[in-house]
Amino acid sequence: MSGSRITRVLGAGLAALLAAAGLAAPAAAEGAKPVRTAVSATDAAADTCALKPKPAGKVLQGYWENWDGAANGVHPPFGWAPIDDPRFAAHGYNVINAAFPVIRSDGTVLWEDGMDSTVRVATPAEMCRAKAAGATILMSIGGATAGIDLNSTAVADRFVDTIVPILKKYNFDGIDIDIETGLVGSGSIATLSTSQANLIRIIDGVLARMPAGFGLTMAPETAYVTGGSVVYGSIWGAYLPVIKKYADNGRLWWLNMQYYNGSMYGCAGDSYSAGTVAGFVAQTDCLNKGLVIQGTTIKVPYDKQVPGLPAQPGAGGGHLAPSAVAQAWNHYKGALKGLMTWSANWDGSKGWTFGDNVKALQGR
Template sequence: MSPHKRSARLWSGAVTAALALTFAGTGQASAADVNNVRNAGFESGLSNWTCSANSGTTVTSPAHGGTSALKATPAGQDNARCTQTVAVKPNSTYSLGAWVQGGYAYLGVTGTGTTDVSTWTPDSPTWKQLTTSFTTGASTTSVTLYLHGWYGQAAYYADDVQVYGPDGGGGTDPAPTVPAAPAGLTVSGTTSSSVSLSWNAVSGATGYTVYRDGTKATTVTGTSATVTGLTASTSYSFQVTASNAAGESARSTAVTATTAATGGGGGGGGLPKHAVTGYWQNFNNGATVQKLSDVPSAYDIIAVAFADATTTPGAVSFTLDSAGLGGYTVDQFKADIRAKQAAGKKVIVSVGGQNGTVSINDATSATNFANSVYALMQTYGFDGVDIDLENGLNATYMTQALRALAAKAGPSLILTMAPQTIDMQSTSAGYFQTALNVKDILTVVNMQYYNSGSMLGCDGKVYSQGTVDFLTALACIQLQGGLAPSQVGLGLPASTRAAGGGYVAPSVVNAALDCLTKLTNCGSFKPSKTYPDLRGAMTWSTNWDATAGNAWSSAVGAHVHALP
């Protein structure tokens, strides 16, 4: 969430890779099946592997299995591609898998003689397994296995790579055995209609099945899941199993959870049914310099950008840029916050932005985050916090942090999020999972519908940014994925200068709002039903809006407030 965002080619490429994903079944392993990958766990360094531009090395931590793992770092125009030629048999089916962590990670094979396959994941703070399968052609005796990251992104780690199937002549590892039962099953969040769960990874597992009261509820590949469609104020029992090509494990120890009494999501008391959010810049980057008192009344939530990381893990601080803002004093700033609140507005502090480096990846940093944000709320009078972290998010510990903050701040806490489009493509992504985990205290998710290139809509089709279909078909993912309509907002730049791409005229924003709430003014995509409780819209930023004569807030603000 800054005036200069990442290149759109990053996200376009990510979608291209996503479209290559083949969801083929792995089938039952036979006694003759082996792992055909040599040095699959990188215990012999990079033996049998070739990494582009010297991007790869081996490390002892983190390691998923054994004592070593691959670390590969993209740099410049290199995506840290590490490959191995794997011997296979013709006309055979193989299951492909690898455990990955860190930055964007891709896994795939080429030269299959049939359909080449790949799969990928965005930033993953903990080990996550990528899996797919492929079938070889009539004359195929080898394939090229590859792992790679993405341009300009963080290093990725990989371990325990698998190409299970008939021995092509180079296999050394036996077929998988049935994995152990998962341990550490815990309840990470509840709403009136859902329960979120997490558990420890199991070595050798390719998937997990969650059971509710003894009946299969959902199957996932990661180590967390949200079970939906539950009844309010009701107690449920949950267990989870691990599985791979050899079979399914015994069930874990059961945990119980009771759903909340009321639904619809939490957070946002005192706000209008339909609200407009605007980011206010605590810096001068060429947009109109403003005091909070200059922000138009069309904005219901003002997110002060940004709080910064400190040297204490997880903790944040905020310092008003008085010099950059023409001598705006802290006392004036605090008085303006109180004046906005007296007028019925909410003023929150935003954490992150494009260059934000706040990392919450353990219980200590989660506590530090909650304590420091609450201290800022006490010092300045902020109504809550906005999460705008664009460099990965650990759902488990961010959930802990936000719940700890809510316990301190009480039910009046305003909690908003501003994920990028890639972060909300799947409910298994860290950002989406966090939003679902804290649904009962979440005010609104204002996803950034810009600087993203093309993306998948809820109908599986690809839509280009800058269109009404892009806004409606991507909002549909969140609406169908478990967020309440009142927790979904459309985030757009206020002018062409406010973002690198994705600007749309206010009339397009309004058309998308109409389409989602009334099924009017839609493009080629039309939702299956109306969402009259849709929260509204957001913009980066009030300053860029002012630079363009407040055209965005004047048009979109009036339209949002007139929604049914």
Template sequence: MKSISLLACLLVLAATTAGCRTGQQGAAGAGAGSVPGHSHPLPRHALVGYLHNFDNGTGVLPLGDVDDSWDVIVLAFADDMGEGRIAFNPAPELERTRLIADIAAKRAQGRIVALSFGGELGSVTLQSQRDEDNFVRTTAEAIDTFGLDGIDIDLEKVAGVVHGAPVVRHLVSAVKRLHAMYPNLYVSMAPEHPYVQGGWVAMEGIWGAYLPLIDGLRDELDLLHVQLYNNGGLPSPYAPDPLPGGSVDMMVGSARMLIEGFELAGGQGRFAGLRPDQVALGLPSGPLAAGNGQATPADINRAFDCLTTATACDTVTPARPYPDFRGVMTWSINWDVADGRVFSDPVGTHLRQIRTAR
């Protein structure tokens, strides 16, 4: 674990008006999972799910009622309050005091609870240094108030993430500042695949627009789970046509690009791969959770086995097995519960069996 000198703490404190902890304090509270911004290590193979802070037909599920299948629970979403300020305003059904207690209980069990920015209609305002300062300050306030492990970046179309947009460079800087304040801060990203692997097709507009963000935060990033849904098939170097949504080939091909890297369109260089433990699959939990991209649990488990052992593959195979490939993310816990846990039961069981057997 990293530590922060007293001088660094004072500098961060002066810049953001948020609190700062020394490495020794963080270490003291780590076992109980009680120190905000100090996450437990991810299990070798993790199941990640988003928990709605709104009712879109599934109802609002209290965090304390989330079953033990989930290793990481991402609260969706924070609100953009303007001028860089964010706030987490729990739905009335979640009940603020109970939610804080539920977060503490989940973290004491070894789970990770993070707050997500974005979603289909969500945004953050990061156009200036003032916005960035406000973002850092108010995000730290949310982490401290709710006792969170970290943050998740799920900015989509309305957030204006395009090549050269100020939000990209300010977000890189802001996350680095937060990571200096909370050295064990959990950081994840859930971009749609055109923003990432799309850089193989084009490097303009939204295409590949997350790649500078990923590159800028490689050292801070715990987990990247690209959304393999709502955008059709995946163009890749491995086939002349896009890999079909929901197929084993699409899941394996997407992860292979993130781990092994790929050439950028127009001769603009190459995306260097991430560590396998920084990558997970991102899929809908069932037929109602997304417009397209659904995969059967059996195929999800086959894709995971293909990536970790180079067995059970279809056409696309990894260059070598990646036994530390991290796991699977889904949108969402709420839809999974509404559908009778058709996702978390088979996929979560498979991940747990593998991590205990190896």
């Protein structure tokens, strides 16, 4: 996932310099830099809210950055904003992926202010307000720099033990699996590798301890999915047995494969550059038809596909212009569940053109 935690390290230093100089950080787009208000008795009473089910209609799913992407110079002027900032909903974002928790080497999950440079997490009350305004909110696990040792069952179990209380306290509606390191296949689609087995152990552990209807999405890079059409082994196709398990048993809400930062693949090992409508169509159709690996078919129908695209130039390799996004979306005549983007904050930094375009395409 682009915009990883690596880019935050400049944030703390810049913030300190600004403070020393008596200067304010850059203002957010469409108004002053958002700040939290004091917690009132009403806020305290609203710290708990009901789990939201899988959205019935079309979705625009955006990653919410818990760090300040303006202060670190990545995408000014829109940096950190409260998760209940009304601009997200106004520009079409009805599913929010909160990115990312810190994962310690022993599997301990952290979700707290200051856990990394410039990080501020949403409060339970802010989560409830965002949900009341229409958002479904998932916690995104992983990203480019937040890896987890998938070769250890002890780490997997510690991860589950520490993330479940966080998911409950903060009123999350689901989890998004965005693990981009440490997952490899065994070379045989019928035999799980240790890392695949432990990822399933994590997902099963979380789902078993959360209420019925708790959501599950996945956002793998293309190499981990349709890349398996080229060769199955190592990272190539490594998500496929995991996707198949939860697509087949009905627990997967949808798949958010990242159509960026790498080649796109069809079912026959054909490849396309990121940022092309042809590549978008080829791998979307491949998953709907069913990708056959060593006699095993992995099928993700259109209504369980929410392809991921960069929100703006610079957010990820393979940005699609709004007209190309429209061409790709309209090709399916409403069959796709929605679109995902990295990230909502990136979109806000460039005038919300991605969200506004997709919202209009979805007729919302």
